[in-house]
Amino acid sequence: MSHVYPQSIYGQPSYGVPVPGFSAQRATPASYQQHYFQPPPPPQPQQQAAPPQPLFHSDPNSFRRDFTSRLSNLTINSRVHIQDLSMMAQDHPHFSSIVAQSLDHHIRQVPPWMKLPGFYLLDAISKNVFEPYASVFSRIVTSLFMDAYFQVDSSTRNKMEEMLLTWRTAGPEHSPLFGPETQDRLQTSVWGDQSFATKNQVLSELQFTLGQMERALQANPRDRTPEGHIHVLNQLRRLVERGVSQPELRQILEQLRTLARSALPPPVVRPPPPTPRPVAAPYYNQHPPFPPQAHAPPPRPYSHPPPLSFNSIPQAVDVAPPQAPVPALLPSNLESLMASLVKSGVLSVPGTSTPTAQGTSTPEVAPPLALSEREDPSAVKDMNTREYRNFILSEPIALTTSDITRARPRIVELLYERQTSQCKQCGIRFADTKLGKKRLEDHLDMHFRQNSKVDQGRGHSRSWFTSLENWIHDASINEKGKGPAHSLSLTSTKVDNAKREEELRAQFVVIPPGAEAQSVSCPICKETLQSEFLEDEEEWVWRNAVKKDDKIYHATCHAEATTSTSSIAARLRTEKQQGSRSATPEVYPMTGIQSTTLRSTPPPSLLRKSGSRSPPQLISPGSKVAGVKRKVDHHDSDPLEDGTGTPPFKKLALSSTPIPSS
């Protein structure tokens, strides 16, 4: 599927979130008006240190020098720089070919991670100045875009795809910004043959439309219309993800585009919006002033202008009839798109009941809230722990050679159909549930942080392996992909302890039926365990709890008690109590075995009681309980000569825990 990029994840999204009301306060310098296809940029905010005002050049060479040198500073997505360069281009339309040459050269020669700002500039100039730039750029944009597209990383590629989709309707009368041929060539290069719709492309465009709806909603929370659209688009997305046929994909794509076109405000006479039109505002100044910051503020990213303005969708617009052989749609109504697709059999809804389809016979009057109530619960396959367990246990497969040879596994359902949200970047899937969505968000967040790290440190190297203590305590610094430091020390795991504690606190034990009213306290700290209802399990549980030998402990208390007995400090303490080892035979009190070893080796770890180590653990002199964990000792006699191949000491230890058989 395509990514859901919530704004909150991407701290500096390429599409800025407009602040309602803010754009309305801006004045528009009237003198620039006639040059603009779209409203012109307002004055620069004073909070930003703007580059020196561009001069007016009459000499092409001095213009080229000035423009190129300013352009060379465009190394990051800086709104101020893009604005500055865009103004300069606007003031010198007669040098448009110099602008095009410089920009082409600049984008081609910078490293891949620096290319996007260049495209944002190209985008800004084309959309805001339009002619002559759009026609000049249209000659170079295809190869420039595609050459870069194949060099950049996937997150940049996503941003470029998004930009490409805005170009489709950013020209006059919502025509393609660089003309239909250029647009078509670009789309074909990015998504493949345009007569052959791929699932990826449909999902991309669905996601794009979804993103705009979400922005519209954020821009104007009072208007609930986008909410309904988002809901229906999401359902449509799920259908597509589950797999639909090629003609279906094609038709959905056409419908989406028809819809996107018609959803645009009428090009010539723009109806006065009932509220400020933050979405349609140009990219300049969509952001509030910087909050005061102690350090030099990071440059504002450029947010290129979304071409659609959903909060001004006219309720009834005459549109060109859709070319697809599906019933004509009221394009502003996404829900009916969905309903018609289902009804006309274009989309076949998996499963038996399709209330989504049947319930939308009069979708126009249904308020968005009702949509979620009507949602088919079976459409959202919830894979919570309990459901998963039931599914797995209902598979008639015993662990025998004949069963695993004969059965027909429902593996496809497990691996694919119940996990329809897929990360485009690495292929990992997530369940289409609330929890799955949350996990996908966290996952994308992780990728984002990874991507933003890429160019910081050069010269990567292999890390040392983690220490035994850290490994046992799962003090993995590595969770989010950052390698551990190149330090051999055993300390500095503070951060990881916090993470570990968080994990411990998330552990739970289901309260046995009938014991709900009972108050149970932790044997270590004596405090009462907190109970709560866990939706995922559909059970009452004790939080931060772990069950050991039929006792319920706080997971944190238990871990602490267990840890302290196995920590290095504890080990040292224990060993001190033991006194120094001598080369004389030692007697191990608990076994009565006299060691025949003459080596100065430590006592074996056999006395650790496997499987029954309950906290708090008392360390009594003479017994080495949790001390020597990595030392499995041998006698002088070859343990392998023994019939079972088990060293005698070890065997004693194991005799209390027979090999589990199931």
Next chain:
Amino acid sequence: MSTSTDTPISEPKRWDLEPESEYRFELDPGTSLAIKLVEGQAEVFGFELAEAKVYLFGSECKAAVYTWKGCAIQVTGVPSTEYVSNETPMRIYANLHIALEQMRVRALRQVRGSPVPSQEANARSDPPRVLVVGPEHSGKTTICKILTNYAVRAGQGWTPFLVNVDPGEGGWAAPGTVSVAPVKGPIPTASSANPLGTAATNAPMSLASNTLLPLAYWYGHPQTKRNPLLMDRMTRNLGENMNDRFELDPEGRASGLIVDTPSSYASGPSANDHRHKLINACIDAFKINVIVVVGHEKLNVEMQRSYGANLMVVKIPKSGGVVELDSSYRDRVTNYQLHAYFYGQVIKPPAGITNGSLGGESLTDLVLSPSSTVINFNDIIIYRIGSDAMAPSDALPVGARRTVSEMQPVVVDPASPGSRLLNAVLALLSPQASDESERYDEEVLDLTLVGFLIITNIDITTKKMTVLAPNRGSFTGRTAVVGSFEWQEQ
């Protein structure tokens, strides 16, 4: 077609795969392949491919793109062998996975005290602890990888522990180790250098399985018969430490473990052979409750007879895609692994491919910079374990006993002419006990591995040597052990 270019750009080829079939390929040394999923769903040894992303393969990788539901892939490059097969054992592997999942969900149910329905009352609640055995070229490692990948793809937050007791296999770092790593995300297959994922670097990685944190002991030789006592000890050490971790993390324990074994455990003269003892060591150390025998009826019968009473023994077929490998291939792979450990994965994409990823990562992130330093002889203490340092046994006088046991660490002097340290692979160990009274002769056998070093130059007159280390971290005053692996420049 009509024009000829200097660098031959092989045209991308499209392969349409039917459901439950796979595209198999093998690569010659120095060649690479790019595969893009165009449509449908596909996986490489259980690792799902993302659509439209270009995956590169190199270092004599031999792999297969399998599809459950059908797919179309686009392949660029020239493999030495490529074909599509409709006969795969994947259904059986999937059933095995589901049977293991049943054990996991029951184990987690018990840890959390969730109610047990009456029909389940007698079901055991041990997590799966699986020993995979099989003869050479049966695809054991691949099966371990598929089972691990399916577990992490279940979406249940499982973190299975993948154990490698085959010292001839590089696993996640370099060969010669007995090691384990918790696996949090699917393991990609891209190169013969990292069959089980990749140990962590300080480069940003997008896949969890490219940042593995293994716990490893340095055995030092590719063959288990070289020092079975040491294998036994290290296997048990590893098991002890895993149990300690499971004690602290009962939920983590529910994911279970999967043990990849060397083929020496599956074949050879039975009676007085060391292999049964080493299998026993695994069963004890990892509390094995399932033995999976890959494609070998005789071995299956033997395992049933020896262990069938106490634990489950199941047989699964080997895949027809498994390739016979000669020993020179093994040597080259060892070399790829050691180089990948220090320098990362350096693979030249096929001509015309500019946007490939290797194992899901961008190529630039996979290039590593090791560090080369000159140190004094006495900056590190180097040991060699056991009789290897001494004369071979047949050179001893009749009736004479060894003065050094197989398990005794012997200090190696870099200045001595027979040190054989030049270009030797050293294992840097974790620090010895800081307290003198805690130390013991064989302590170095019980210290975990922190990394590898290579001695690239020895200057006897100045008593200095040049050491290649993976990073700039200091290691003076530390202990290292030399085995029988040797570094070869590529």
